[in-house]
Amino acid sequence: MTGPATLPRLAGYGAALPLLVAVMAFVAQLALAGGLALNTALANWHAELAGRLTIELPAAAPGERLEEALALARATPGVRTAAALPKAEVSKLLEPWLGKRGLADRLPLPTLIDVALDTPSAEVAKTLATRLAGAMPEAVLDDHRLWFGHWVVLLHWLQFIAAGVVLLAVAAGALVVAIATRALLAAERGTVEILHLLGARDWQIARPFQREALQRAGLGSLAGLALASLALLLVGHLLARADSPILAGRLLSWRDCGWLAATAAAFAGVAMLAARATVLGDLRRLP
Template identity: 35%
Template sequence: MLKFFVIPGHDRRLIPEGRLSGPMPWVIAIMIFLTVLATAAGLAMTHAMGDVSDELSSRATVQIVEANPGIRGRQAAAAAKQLRTLPIIEEVRLLPSDEIEALIEPWLGGQDLADDIPLPALIDLKLVRVATEAEYQSLRSALRSIAPSARVEPSSGYIAPVISLVRSFQWIAFGLVGLLALATGAAVIISARSALNTHTETIAVVHLLGGTDAQISRLFQRRIALDALLGGLLGLAGGSGIIWLISTQLTALDSGLVQSVGLNWWSWLIIAAIPILGMFLAMVTAKLTVIGALKKIL
């Protein structure tokens, strides 16, 4: 494979173009730069959705809506005691009133809400596994005699609209990767045809000396592949720098959902492979373009 990029001296004289001399490497660098950013965004959102889904799929919330605070407190304590006896429940946590007020303070203000609004009692449940709808119905039935107004809901339901929005952004990012691949292929086609037009006389001489279409296409294919690799490495370096800058800013935000947006080691492997994939795309596109054009010209 490495021999493919070792350009002999006579080949350099046939196609006298220096590295990074034309627009092709810089166009590829821009395409790879954008592809790296789009791929990183799609992979980061995939990672975030997986972490959030795994965390919330095995959690549930119990709400006890009761206007009388005394009755509400007794029902919440009895419900928590009953839930701890169930085999599907791993952990039960009864949220204190000040923590509930802190949760709704951004929407209703910081005044003493408990005196004005009957806040529900909240019980956070951690399940041993993901529960089915039938098991949630069993939980509701177990609490009905203790707290008739109790509502048992999976925690994943509260964030489902956010997950749906993130999934839409994920598909947009991967769709952008596909469009950039098409644009890269189009740029390679234009570059290959331009090189053919520039070296028409050289190609005719090589044919007269017994050169085949495959040999001629290999000259252009090797040159374009090398340009694509160099441009791809430049784009990878620029994109990786932007990703690092954004990641350092995200880590400073105190948000569980935002902090879950990150890249693991296999995501970085995929990103690192983008210049190689771009090079192979350029090689295949250049070969098909040059051979197709030679059949029409000669």
């Protein structure tokens, strides 16, 4: 048989396949969005902390020591501004740990000085640390590198986990399609064997199966994308209310949204390839 060979209309995969693909696409797109948002949050953190230092003075330090520390910091080359944080702002920073019951107001809080550099520079930080150590040993200079480094490691691990979830969801989708294709092959066994005996090419027999898989999985992946988009819009609305320059604002760019759409398309493509591979593998075992 040299002309096109087609099967009669397939019985179809049923409603279960689009539903399962929708669930897996939803999970994959949420994981991918989380990984992309973490990348944006990491960049926001770096932009927020780069070029900023904090000088900490003990709560028992006299007021003139604060003025000395401010003068010393402002006289250091490379320092743009240096200002003491109001006690109310320090208390607000401690609210996540102490709550809003006024405990911070009754505690001996250290005095914090926010130092902004002209440009991020380790040399300026080192010079300022040396000057502070000589003039006021009780002062502590924090360049946030240790704190930020711990968060970088954690966020990178979370990104790896998110990538793993995406890959597992895609692999699970391919497995589900392969199993469903085997069941559909069994239902169409008689027709498949007749076409094979008449000389139909394997790819001609596989084509209706892969087309059916593409349509059903495409429908499911679009449904998963729609559900994930609604969930992300809700999360974005909640983050927009966050009083934080790191979390507030747009955490997913248009390019990130393109990656989410590409993931939906990838689910449909992988489903088609899984159906094709399953049918071709089965046909190779026929005499």
